[in-house]
Amino acid sequence: MDAGKNLRRxxxxxxxxxxxQPQFSLAGAIIGVEALIRWNHPAxxxxxxxxxxxxxxxxxxxxxxxxxxxxTVCNHIKxxxxxxxxxxxxxxxxxxxxxxxxxxxxxxxxxxxxxxxNPVRILLEITEGVFLKSIDEAIDKVNAxxxxxxxxxxxxxxxxxxxxxxxxxLPFDQLKIDQSFIxxxxxxxxxxxxxxxxxxxxxxxxxxxxxxxxxxxxxLDFLSDYGCRYFxxxxxxxxxxxxxxxxxxxxxxxxxxxxxxxxxL
Ligand code: C2E
Ligand code: MG
Ligand code: MG
Numbered sequence: 001m002d003a004g005k006n007l008r009r010x011x012x013x014x015x016x017x018x019x020x021q022p023q024f025s026l027a028g029a030i031i032g033v034e035a036l037i038r039w040n041h042p043a044x045x046x047x048x049x050x051x052x053x054x055x056x057x058x059x060x061x062x063x064x065x066x067x068x069x070x071x072t073v074c075n076h077i078k079x080x081x082x083x084x085x086x087x088x089x090x091x092x093x094x095x096x097x098x099x100x101x102x103x104x105x106x107x108x109x110x111x112x113x114x115x116x117x118n119p120v121r122i123l124l125e126i127t128e129g130v131f132l133k134s135i136d137e138a139i140d141k142v143n144a145x146x147x148x149x150x151x152x153x154x155x156x157x158x159x160x161x162x163x164x165x166x167x168x169x170l171p172f173d174q175l176k177i178d179q180s181f182i183x184x185x186x187x188x189x190x191x192x193x194x195x196x197x198x199x200x201x202x203x204x205x206x207x208x209x210x211x212x213x214x215x216x217x218x219x220l221d222f223l224s225d226y227g228c229r230y231f232x233x234x235x236x237x238x239x240x241x242x243x244x245x246x247x248x249x250x251x252x253x254x255x256x257x258x259x260x261x262x263x264x265l
Contacts, residue, residue: 004059006041007052011064015040018072019239022248023091023210023232026224030253032089032123034232035073036239037065057097066098067111073122074115076242085246091123091153096130100137105144112150119149123174126152128160135166142170153210158198167205174230175202179213182233186218199226 010016016039023032039047056062073090080087098104112119124145131138142152153174158181177198184191195211202209211223214233223231240248 003052003055004061007039007055007059007061007065010039010041011061011068015042016065016068017241018069018076019241020076020245021232021239022237022245022252023089023230024236026229026231030087030249031230032091033087033245033249034091034125034239035069035076035093037069037093053095057095060097062095062097063101066095067107069093070108070111071115074112074117077117077121078115079242080246080249083246085249087121087249089121089123089151091125093125093155094130096127096133099126099130099141100133105141108145108150109148113148119145120151123151123153125155125176127155128157128166131163131166132161135163135169138166139170142172146171158194167201167207172207174208174210177209177211177228179233182211182213182219182223183215185222186216192222195223196226199223199228203227 016037019036019038020033021036022030023034025031037049037053039049039052041047053062056065070092073092077087077090101107108124109119112122146152151173152170153176154172155176156178157175159178175198177195181191181195181198185195186192199209208230209228210230210232211219211228212232214220214223214231214235216235219233220231220235237248
């Protein structure tokens with residue numbers, strides 16, 4: 001059976017699920033969570049999204065998978081709220097092919113608002129590659145969704161074919177420094193210099209900055225010393241199932257009325 005057929009079956013047979021990795025402020029509060037897809041194959045076990053997302057892109061299946069992800073995120077939000085757990089922000093990864101669909105703006109809006117989720121709680125993560133195809137098309141789509149309240153983050157920042165022009169032209173809310181820079185930030189002076197430059201640039205442009213792949217206390221100290229305020233990584237928590245995440249959040253932030261306040265990044 002080819003990979004595309006396998007993946008089609010995975011959708012039908014409900015082998016896909018979402019994990020959730022919390023994101024933290026410097027003060028240690030959970031400010032959001034990133035949804036990360038998992039494929040539990042009946043024979044092969046867990047397959048990494050880095051292996052199957054490219055297949056989903058090539059076959060076009062990413063469009064239905066992407067819609068499934070958004071709907072499933074909404075279902076989890078409703079379930080958490082039912083238990084009085086209110087997560088300020090939920091980040092959703094958007095793949096380039098999904099973003100380039102002609103009806104992307106209306107589909108995203110329909111799923112999120114159709115489920116009565118306020119778009120200001122949704123951070124759409126896109127990568128720099130999205131701007132390669134047509135920067136004007138990308139700008140129009142980002143602006144249209146921003147007008148509806150959605151927030152945008154640039155994932156894996158620093159690894160793409162960045163033209164810094166788009167940073168100026170697009171109203172992003174967040175930059176996510178790629179984990180490859182964080183991994184060696186302590187031992188590799190060039191990575192340290194890049195991280196410092198990205199932090200300075202984000203500050204200058206008024207963008208919020210989050211570091212992903214933070215695994216050690218030393219990395220966290222380095223990042224916070226240079227002005228990074230938001231973090232995600234194994235040092236804090238691995239990605240968790242929806243139930244595990246809910247328990248983790250209650251234990252950490254509490255499910256008091258306080259956590260119902262929007263924490264705008
Ligand atoms: P990403 O969006 O940059 O996600 C971050 C990846 O780093 C995740 O891998 C996460 O589990 C992992 N990670 C988090 N903290 C640490 C850490 O401290 N150390 C290390 N070594 N890794 C850490 P994952 O879940 O395997 O996802 C890999 C990539 O697959 C994602 O990179 C994203 O590009 C794609 N992906 C995952 N879920 C989705 C999805 O729902 N939709 C789409 N379109 N792509 C997805
Ligand atoms: Mg991401
Ligand atoms: Mg990333």
